[in-house]
Amino acid sequence: MKTKIEWFVIGFAASWMVWSVVAYVRFRPRNHTQTWSKLDQELAPEWLKQAQGRRFGAFEMYTPANSSDAAAMLLPPKPNPYPQIMITDENQDGQADSVLVCDSQLHHISVQDKDGDGIFDSHSYSTGLSGDSLTYIDNDMDGVADSRMSLSNGVAVRVGSVWYDFEHEEGKPYVVIDGDPKPVEKIDGVFRLVGE
Ligand SMILES: [Ca+2]
Numbered sequence: 312m313k314t315k316i317e318w319f320v321i322g323f324a325a326s327w328m329v330w331s332v333v334a335y336v337r338f339r340p341r342n343h344t345q346t347w348s349k350l351d352q353e354l355a356p357e358w359l360k361q362a363q364g365r366r367f368g369a370f371e372m373y374t375p376a377n378s379s380d381a382a383a384m385l386l387p388p389k390p391n392p393y394p395q396i397m398i399t400d401e402n403q404d405g406q407a408d409s410v411l412v413c414d415s416q417l418h419h420i421s422v423q424d425k426d427g428d429g430i431f432d433s434h435s436y437s438t439g440l441s442g443d444s445l446t447y448i449d450n451d452m453d454g455v456a457d458s459r460m461s462l463s464n465g466v467a468v469r470v471g472s473v474w475y476d477f478e479h480e481e482g483k484p485y486v487v488i489d490g491d492p493k494p495v496e497k498i499d500g501v502f503r504l505v506g507e
Pocket residue numbers: 423424425426427428429430431432
């Protein structure tokens with residue numbers, strides 16, 4: 312005949328085993344992009360194809376199966392899973408490198424901490440992902456975008472209040488201002504006209 316304490320221990324152990332199985336099935340690493348649109352699948356980072364998913368308050372949260380990778384994705388539940396928040400850890404050292412927030416039109420804003428000191432080094436915002444969309448990047452965090460990118464026109468640099476698209480000669484960028492070619496170089500992460 313078992314005592315009450317023995318029955319309690321048996322019940323506790325059985326509950327723990329059931330909970331462990333349920334948690335494993337629910338949170339096991341798997342491909343969370345299978346039901347996504349083709350475009351979303353193409354844009355999804357590779358780690359999402361083998362990731363853990365769980366509820367995080369009102370959000371769904373996905374994290375890499377590799378726990379030393381600080382990447383994460385948070386999104387509200389369907390039918391309107393936007394805005395989405397994406398944290399990246401490109402070198403998988405457990406230190407987040409950037410945080411990006413994206414809406415349903417694929418407008419997005421992003422901040423980067425490239426050297427991992429906990430201080431943002433640059434930020435950007437983008438008008439979408441189509442050919443004529445523009446991404447403005449502030450590479451020195453002075454509050455003013457200093458380069459601009461688009462799929463159709465490539466990189467542009469701001470001189471004063473005017474944007475000039477890059478041309479290239481022998482791989483080196485230059486811009487044409489008032490008919491004159493002006494070479495461009497990157498100094499401390501910011502594109503500038505050479506000599507200015
Ligand atoms: Ca930094």
